[in-house]
Amino acid sequence: MDKFTTLTGIAAPLPLINVDTDMIIPKQFLKTIKRSGLGVNLFDEMRYNDNGSENETFVLNKDAYREAEILVAGDNFGCGSSREHAPWAIKDFGIRCVIAPSFADIFYNNCFKNGILPIALPQEQVDLLMTEAEKGANARITVDLQEQAITTSDGQVMSFDVDAFKKHCLLNGLDDIGLTMENVASIDRFESEAAQSRPWV
Amino acid sequence: MSPKTLYDKIWDAHLAHEAEDGTCLLYIDRHLVHEVTSPQAFEGLRMAGRTVRAPDKTIAVPDHNVPTTPGREDPANMTEDSAIQVAALDKNAKEFGIHYYPVSDIRQGIVHIVGPEQGWTLPGMTVVCGDSHTATHGAFGALAHGIGTSEVEHVLATQTLIQKKSKNMKVEITGSLRPGVTAKDITLSVIGATGTAGGTGYVIEYCGQAIRELSMEGRMTVCNMAIEGGARAGLIAPDEKTFDYVKGRPHAPKGAQWEAALNWWKTLYSDDDAEWDMVVTLKGEDIAPVVTWGTSPEDVLPITAKVPAPEDFEGGKVTAASRSLDYMGLKPGTPLNEIAIDTVFIGSCTNGRIEDLRAAAAILKGKKIKDGLRAMVVPGSGLVRAQAEEEGLADIFKEAGFEWRLAGCSMCLAMNPDQLQPGERCAATSNRNFEGRQGKGGRTHLMSPQMAAAAAITGHLTDVREVM
Ligand code: SF4
Numbered sequence: 144m145d146k147f148t149t150l151t152g153i154a155a156p157l158p159l160i161n162v163d164t165d166m167i168i169p170k171q172f173l174k175t176i177k178r179s180g181l182g183v184n185l186f187d188e189m190r191y192n193d194n195g196s197e198n199e200t201f202v203l204n205k206d207a208y209r210e211a212e213i214l215v216a217g218d219n220f221g222c223g224s225s226r227e228h229a230p231w232a233i234k235d236f237g238i239r240c241v242i243a244p245s246f247a248d249i250f251y252n253n254c255f256k257n258g259i260l261p262i263a264l265p266q267e268q269v270d271l272l273m274t275e276a277e278k279g280a281n282a283r284i285t286v287d288l289q290e291q292a293i294t295t296s297d298g299q300v301m302s303f304d305v306d307a308f309k310k311h312c313l314l315n316g317l318d319d320i321g322l323t324m325e326n327v328a329s330i331d332r333f334e335s336e337a338a339q340s341r342p343w344v
Numbered sequence: 345m346s347p348k349t350l351y352d353k354i355w356d357a358h359l360a361h362e363a364e365d366g367t368c369l370l371y372i373d374r375h376l377v378h379e380v381t382s383p384q385a386f387e388g389l390r391m392a393g394r395t396v397r398a399p400d401k402t403i404a405v406p407d408h409n410v411p412t413t414p415g416r417e418d419p420a421n422m423t424e425d426s427a428i429q430v431a432a433l434d435k436n437a438k439e440f441g442i443h444y445y446p447v448s449d450i451r452q453g454i455v456h457i458v459g460p461e462q463g464w465t466l467p468g469m470t471v472v473c474g475d476s477h478t479a480t481h482g483a484f485g486a487l488a489h490g491i492g493t494s495e496v497e498h499v500l501a502t503q504t505l506i507q508k509k510s511k512n513m514k515v516e517i518t519g520s521l522r523p524g525v526t527a528k529d530i531t532l533s534v535i536g537a538t539g540t541a542g543g544t545g546y547v548i549e550y551c552g553q554a555i556r557e558l559s560m561e562g563r564m565t566v567c568n569m570a571i572e573g574g575a576r577a578g579l580i581a582p583d584e585k586t587f588d589y590v591k592g593r594p595h596a597p598k599g600a601q602w603e604a605a606l607n608w609w610k611t612l613y614s615d616d617d618a619e620w621d622m623v624v625t626l627k628g629e630d631i632a633p634v635v636t637w638g639t640s641p642e643d644v645l646p647i648t649a650k651v652p653a654p655e656d657f658e659g660g661k662v663t664a665a666s667r668s669l670d671y672m673g674l675k676p677g678t679p680l681n682e683i684a685i686d687t688v689f690i691g692s693c694t695n696g697r698i699e700d701l702r703a704a705a706a707i708l709k710g711k712k713i714k715d716g717l718r719a720m721v722v723p724g725s726g727l728v729r730a731q732a733e734e735e736g737l738a739d740i741f742k743e744a745g746f747e748w749r750l751a752g753c754s755m756c757l758a759m760n761p762d763q764l765q766p767g768e769r770c771a772a773t774s775n776r777n778f779e780g781r782q783g784k785g786g787r788t789h790l791m792s793p794q795m796a797a798a799a800a801i802t803g804h805l806t807d808v809r810e811v812m
Contacts, residue, residue: 158663159664160663161540161665162662163778165779165780170757174380174428174759175425176383183806188780188784219540219574222574223778224475224776225381225476225490225491227384227493247574248574249491249492255427256494305365306508308363308365308367320392320497320502323506324501326360326369329360329369330369330371330695341453341596341600341668
């Protein structure tokens with residue numbers, strides 16, 4: 144997995160609540176058996192017109208945001224289906240960090256498995272970053288995972304929470320399966336005990 | 345011993361390892377797999393030279409992509425990309441030696457219908473699937489939730505999941521439901537009350553008289569949509585109805601093992617003095633038949649209400665509501681029961697079980713659907729379909745003018761040929777009304793099977809109590 148340490152980049156504002164994973168990557172793009180190549184279809188229905196041309200009003204089609212690496216969005220981001228294609232598409236586009244007042248559970252987890260840092264902040268702070276993001280390419284935001292700090296272009300700093308284990312994995316680009324395998328003895332033990340106590344399973 | 349919730353009990357019984365920082369490895373009893381969220385996981389295993397740790401606890405079935413029309417065993421009748429995903433599942437199931445119900449098997453169907461039907465889902469288990477509606481299995485008192493593809497790979501390789509414990513929420517539905525009100529109305533009303541993020545960070549236990557009075561099918565409908573309320577999982581404590589449903593199913597325990605299992609299952613309830621992080625109570629009598637008007641499952645109102653205006657809301661919901669109304673092509677103030685529809689879809693893992701078909705058929709018996717309407721019934725599994733045929737329900741649907749399809753996810757998500765056209769409006773028994781969910785530009789109103797049947801007759805959203 145790719146590491147995430149610090150990131151300084153353009154933040155794209157998406158002031159919508161309940162952005163669901165169908166919006167992030169519509170189902171017609173789930174028929175791939177690969178993880179890559181989904182970036183062009185990120186937010187497909189908002190991003191493209193019916194004839195396939197770009198919808199100029201959509202934020203990621205504006206010149207200032209084509210290179211965005213951070214997304215600032217409304218409450219309950221990533222709700223809906225469990226599709227990991229959502230973070231795959233976000234990452235493939237080049238976005239490595241999503242900031243919102245809250246995230247849906249499965250999406251939040253899926254981000255960490257793909258080197259994306261989701262940050263939940265109080266509404267007022269998200270509002271402030273949204274205003275920052277609206278300034279366009281000049282207002283770069285810095286996200287420092289080690290320090291758990293976000294710095295705006297004019298030097299305002301805000302801190303954020305992240306689970307220690309998830310942080311450790313993201314900072315070091317660790318693969319979950321490899322880590323779990325270190326505890327394989329515990330799993331073996333559990334499994335043989337369960338075979339005694341709940342043999343019907 | 346300190347009092348525990350049902351969730352606490354199942355959690356404790358599956359904790360394989362706990363690290364110092366509180367990160368846990370939860371042992372997984374059943375892993376359900378479908379064709380859309382698994383190919384990358386199997387590929388990952390192959391690339392790392394890993395195997396499936398517990399193939400006997402892993403069950404696969406294709407459902408999302410498959411057409412629901414005859415001749416679908418032939419890949420030529422699927423789009424190329426669907427055929428590739430189904431073929432990948434065929435191959436992976438065979439190569440890794442997991443249980444498999446291919447399209448040609450009468451037991452094939454929607455993964456969340458097949459699991460309980462075959463007795464794979466049992467009380468007190470941990471059940472995961474790369475699909476958010478895994479919450480359905482919580483109806484058995486199993487801790488069941490959706491996972492992403494990386495987690496699918498993790499469970500395949502290790503039979504565990506890295507988890508932090510969620511908080512406990514109790515949703516109590518007191519009293520009894522009124523006639524015409526169903527499990528679907530309960531679950532939608534709860535989401536209406538708590539919002540789609542209201543359950544984030546929680547496992548919900550549904551309890552109270554109205555829940556106890558539901559059949560297993562109804563309980564599955566309630567738990568199915570726990571995810572729409574943002575919860576990690578929904579749970580209902582097992583009782584005699586649960587045990588009766590499970591008994592005799594192909595993979596349920598038998599003989600002495602049945603007795604041993606039953607003894608344990610009977611301990612699976614929340615202790616009286618258990619602590620809850622949040623409690624929500626609704627009165628069963630107050631719940632009305634509801635429909636959704638917008639593009640989020642929380643946009644729910646009694647069928648007797650009117651389309652709301654953006655000004656009726658606060659904060660981010662104002663913009664969201666105006667966007668929803670625009671997408672749905674609705675004007676504030678329109679009575680909900682005057683909204684004309686083009687399509688009716690009865691099916692999905694929310695409402696594709698035999699009881700749902702019985703309820704819809706009871707409304708449709710001897711009636712015809714409105715002229716010009718497209719209406720389809722998609723049974724949740726081949727076995728549900730066979731049973732409905734045996735009971736004469738299929739004939740009722742066909743005589744009313746419904747298409748009688750083969751089992752699959754169908755128009756719940758439009759990854760297969762069953763889709764809405766742009767602007768088409770659908771009365772649907774599924775669980776998501778997101779923009780484009782049933783086809784690009786399609787407009788979805790969620791409701792119970794009874795309400796969908798009533799709408800099929802009149803051609804507009806209808807209060808089922810008027811046609812009962
Ligand atoms: S029926 Fe719909 S919600 Fe259920 S598993 Fe299939 S696509 Fe998902």
